[in-house]
Amino acid sequence: MLRTVIGDLARLRLSNSASPSIVLVTQVREKGHLSRPRQKNPYWFVRQQRTQTEDLVTGENRNFINEVVHDTYGAPAIIKGIQTYEQKQLVKTPAPPNTDEQLWTPGLRRSGLIARKIGQYPLWLKNGERVRTTLLQVVDNHVIKYIPPEEYKPSQRPHVHNLNKYGCLLVGAESTNPALLTKEYCGIFRDSGVMPTKSLARFIVSPQAALAAGTPLNVGHFRVGDFVDVRGKTVDHGFQGVVKRHGFKGMPASHGVTKTHRRAGNIGGGGEKGRVWPGTKMPGHMGNRWRILKGLRIWRINTKYNVMWVQGSSVPGSTNGLVYIYDTILPLRKSKDAPPFPTLYEQPDAENAPEDIWYDQVHNFKDETITYKPE
Amino acid sequence: MNINGVILTNRLLQRCAVKQIVTFSTKPTQQAAAAVPQQQQQQHEVAAPVVRKPIVPAHYRFVYPEFLPDPKIEWRNAVREKLERLDMLDRRRQIDLPEFYVGSILAVTSADPHAAGKTSRFVGICIHRERCGLRARFILRNVIDHQGIEVAYELYDPTIQKMEVLRLEKRLDDSLFYLRDALPEYSTFDENMEAEHLEEGALVPVNDIKVVLRPRPWLERWERQNLLGVANMDQYLKDKHRKSAEKVQKPWEKYDLMKQYRATIPEEEQKEIFAEMHTELHSLELQRKRNKRKRSFVKPKHLA
Numbered sequence: 001m002l003r004t005v006i007g008d009l010a011r012l013r014l015s016n017s018a019s020p021s022i023v024l025v026t027q028v029r030e031k032g033h034l035s036r037p038r039q040k041n042p043y044w045f046v047r048q049q050r051t052q053t054e055d056l057v058t059g060e061n062r063n064f065i066n067e068v069v070h071d072t073y074g075a076p077a078i079i080k081g082i083q084t085y086e087q088k089q090l091v092k093t094p095a096p097p098n099t100d101e102q103l104w105t106p107g108l109r110r111s112g113l114i115a116r117k118i119g120q121y122p123l124w125l126k127n128g129e130r131v132r133t134t135l136l137q138v139v140d141n142h143v144i145k146y147i148p149p150e151e152y153k154p155s156q157r158p159h160v161h162n163l164n165k166y167g168c169l170l171v172g173a174e175s176t177n178p179a180l181l182t183k184e185y186c187g188i189f190r191d192s193g194v195m196p197t198k199s200l201a202r203f204i205v206s207p208q209a210a211l212a213a214g215t216p217l218n219v220g221h222f223r224v225g226d227f228v229d230v231r232g233k234t235v236d237h238g239f240q241g242v243v244k245r246h247g248f249k250g251m252p253a254s255h256g257v258t259k260t261h262r263r264a265g266n267i268g269g270g271g272e273k274g275r276v277w278p279g280t281k282m283p284g285h286m287g288n289r290w291r292i293l294k295g296l297r298i299w300r301i302n303t304k305y306n307v308m309w310v311q312g313s314s315v316p317g318s319t320n321g322l323v324y325i326y327d328t329i330l331p332l333r334k335s336k337d338a339p340p341f342p343t344l345y346e347q348p349d350a351e352n353a354p355e356d357i358w359y360d361q362v363h364n365f366k367d368e369t370i371t372y373k374p375e
Numbered sequence: 376m377n378i379n380g381v382i383l384t385n386r387l388l389q390r391c392a393v394k395q396i397v398t399f400s401t402k403p404t405q406q407a408a409a410a411v412p413q414q415q416q417q418q419h420e421v422a423a424p425v426v427r428k429p430i431v432p433a434h435y436r437f438v439y440p441e442f443l444p445d446p447k448i449e450w451r452n453a454v455r456e457k458l459e460r461l462d463m464l465d466r467r468r469q470i471d472l473p474e475f476y477v478g479s480i481l482a483v484t485s486a487d488p489h490a491a492g493k494t495s496r497f498v499g500i501c502i503h504r505e506r507c508g509l510r511a512r513f514i515l516r517n518v519i520d521h522q523g524i525e526v527a528y529e530l531y532d533p534t535i536q537k538m539e540v541l542r543l544e545k546r547l548d549d550s551l552f553y554l555r556d557a558l559p560e561y562s563t564f565d566e567n568m569e570a571e572h573l574e575e576g577a578l579v580p581v582n583d584i585k586v587v588l589r590p591r592p593w594l595e596r597w598e599r600q601n602l603l604g605v606a607n608m609d610q611y612l613k614d615k616h617r618k619s620a621e622k623v624q625k626p627w628e629k630y631d632l633m634k635q636y637r638a639t640i641p642e643e644e645q646k647e648i649f650a651e652m653h654t655e656l657h658s659l660e661l662q663r664k665r666n667k668r669k670r671s672f673v674k675p676k677h678l679a
Contacts, residue, residue, distance in 0.1 A: 081454045119455035121462075121509045128486060128534045135455050305454050319450050363533050365465035370534045371486050372493040 040155045044170060044200055046184040065179055073175070073195045080218075081305040082140045084175045087195055104338035108206040109166060111343060112326040113138050113217055114173035114199060117232065120313045123299055124363045128370050131362075133299055133309040136230070136323060141217035142194045144170040146210045158204060166204045169211060172197030173322075201324055209342040219306045220344035222298055222325070224359045227333035228310065229294045231324045232317035236288035246281040291316040295330045301357040303350075431649035435656070438474045440504070441511035441530060442652060443640045459508045460648070464655050466531050471663050472538055477504050478546030478582060480564055481515055483528055484537040494536060497526050498566045502551035516554055518563040523555065541570045544582045547603035556593045557586040557605075575664075599623050 057065075070076070074086030115136040122130050147168040157163055170188075175195040178186050189196045192213040211217075222228060242248040242264040250262045264283070268276050293315055300309040308325075317323055328334060347353065358364050436443060442463065444456045466472075475481055479501050487495040499515030502525070506512055511530040516523065528535065554562040561584075573579075585606035588597070597605060598612055598620045612620075628634060640648075649656075 118452040119450065119459075121455075121459055122529075124533050128488070130529070130532070135458070137454060302458065305458065307454065307458065320452055365462045365531075365533070366469070367533075369470055369486070369536050371536065372488045374493050 044188050047182050048185045050182045084140045104341040110209045110327055111169050111205050112203045112324055114141050114201050115323050115325050117315055117317055117321055117323050119319055125361050126363050132313040134315045136308050138219045138306040139173045141171055141173050143211045143213055143215040144172045144192045160204050167207050169203045169205045172200050174198040211342050219301055219308050224298050224301050224357050226298050226335050227295050227328040229292050229326045229328050230315050231292040234287045234289050234291050234316045235318050237286040240286040241283045245286045295328050295333045299359050299362050304355045431653045435649045436645055441507045445507050446640050473540045475540050476545045477501050478544055479540055480542040482539040482541055486534040502554055516562050518559045541568050543573050544580045546582055553597050556588050561586040
């Protein structure tokens with residue numbers, strides 16, 4: 001259809017230049033809806049792992065390849081408790097101006113972080129209350145690319161109000177040896193100066209919160225006491241019955257009950273409503289879904305290992321699984337004062353800064369035992 | 376457990392002799408063992424600088440079981456475990472958390488907003504000890520005014536102000552939940568009990584007392600649990616109980632090496648963990664000993 005119109009217009013122009021004549025636009029019904037381009041994935045959705053074949057490479061050559069990797073990206077190193085490479089040639093963004101406090105306004109969207117859930121243990125508040133916390137370790141995050149709002153036209157639109165106002169920030173986590181990856185995947189990182197990473201994530205950010213490629217993101221991006229949303233993929237339980245999946249009670253084990261101990265029982269009435277209503281809780285696949293836990297307070301931060309202690313013990317996903325951390329969208333829990341914006345750049349006096357940052361209400365284990373004052 | 380400990384120390388001694396590692400331990404047996412290889416080492420290595428590697432006493436895994444992480448492999452993470460251990464040490468610097476076992480009699484003083492004077496002291500027998508890391512907890516049981524009372528304490532709870540071991544001993548079983556079904560005198564302890572002194576370096580005594588159970592109904596099917604510390608189990612069992620208990624026994628499990636491997640932290644890893652904590656824990660122990668001596672000297676019991 002489109003092609004015919006273009007063809008007609010071209011003919012029109014020709015006819016204009018040559019001799020005026022009647023243009024006859026014939027409507028052609030085609031199966032255009034069939035040949036329309038499919039929904040396109042973002043360009044960074046490419047195959048990541050190269051097929052591992054037995055390359056008959058001598059040990060010397062293997063060493064040479066490793067040497068090349070080390071020459072381009074630096075020697076392997078453990079940075080903040082994570083096995084990675086010293087990437088000294090990274091594009092370091094210039095220090096932000098001192099007026100960064102004024103840059104921030106309440107409506108702005110900042111970048112998020114990629115983290116791993118590393119476990120959970122309790123902390124105690126100063127009033128003696130026990131809180132269960134989950135530890136999230138920010139794993140070697142670097143900005144890969146910023147796509148401004150004009151260029152960011154995703155075919156699968158994320159659920160963000162006024163999407164055309166926001167750009168897209170591509171963040172990678174956990175550097176890895178590029179020899180294990182495909183050429184296409186490594187191509188994503190070519191202009192960033194960053195080593196190819198194991199995982200990528202895109203964050204919808206305001207143009208003011210854009211970051212230069214190569215900027216490292218640390219746990220200092222968030223402050224103690226702030227609220228965050230944590231997104232992760234829940235543990236895959238496979239196909240499960242109603243007792244496990246929806247917490248049904250099942251039926252008695254004895255007293256004449258036969259063949260129906262963990263079954264749902266009735267699934268609907270008769271008469272007018274004589275059918276299975278949509279949304280009825282039934283057996284099915286459980287877990288392996290993206291879920292967001294919202295409004296979790298950050299109780300404590302460790303800058304040495306890039307770890308944050310977050311309220312609750314039901315962060316989606318398994319231990320050592322990836323999660324994504326965002327500023328909360330809950331209106332009453334959004335931060336009222338300026339967070340590090342667009343992010344916390346590396347401070348010159350970072351060595352003197354405290355390693356562990358505790359929220360005011362949390363009891364530091366180095367402090368004395370909690371006592372209550374007699375009235 | 377005791378026998379295991381002895382075997383382990385023996386093995387350790389052999390290893391010390393072979394590898395010639397210098398030990399720094401307060402335990403007299405190991406000091407003696409360390410002295411022998413030290414001499415050999417001096418002869419052996421004259422030019423090379425002597426690298427003094429502290430070796431961890433073998434009893435640490437019984438004294439500080441909560442320093443060993445949960446062996447479930449899906450839950451493990453090196454960074455988390457390290458942070459947790461550091462927090463535990465920080466807490467231990469604030470409060471003296473003594474060595475105790477299931478069967479020991481403890482007195483725990485904790486801050487309590489609802490108690491008069493804002494503190495409460497509870498004396499009882501430790502009937503259970505579980506979990507690891509900062510989640511470690513134990514249950515104390517006592518009978519007060521003919522009413523059985525149990526209190527579950529978290530070991531690293533910062534509201535705990537003082538922990539005293541009044542009697543350091545072990546029992547025949549790993550957990551003493553059967554005291555709930557035993558006659559009350561077996562879990563009755565005097566609140567004003569005085570701490571019993573145990574010779575330094577002596578082995579922890581095992582109390583082989585056998586408790587007398589009340590008749591059924593019981594809270595659990597004790598006959599299935601192979602308990603050693605119960606005297607009159609047979610009195611209340613019928614044949615059907617014995618048969619069903621026989622059925623659920625799993626005598627082959629003690630030969631299941633994989634099961635054992637999955638349920639424990641390997642010895643090498645234990646050594647690594649305790650080597651990290653050793654100097655700190657050791658200095659805390661010395662501090663405790665010093666305090667003990669001071670306390671016993673300052674407080675005269677009988678006034679003239």
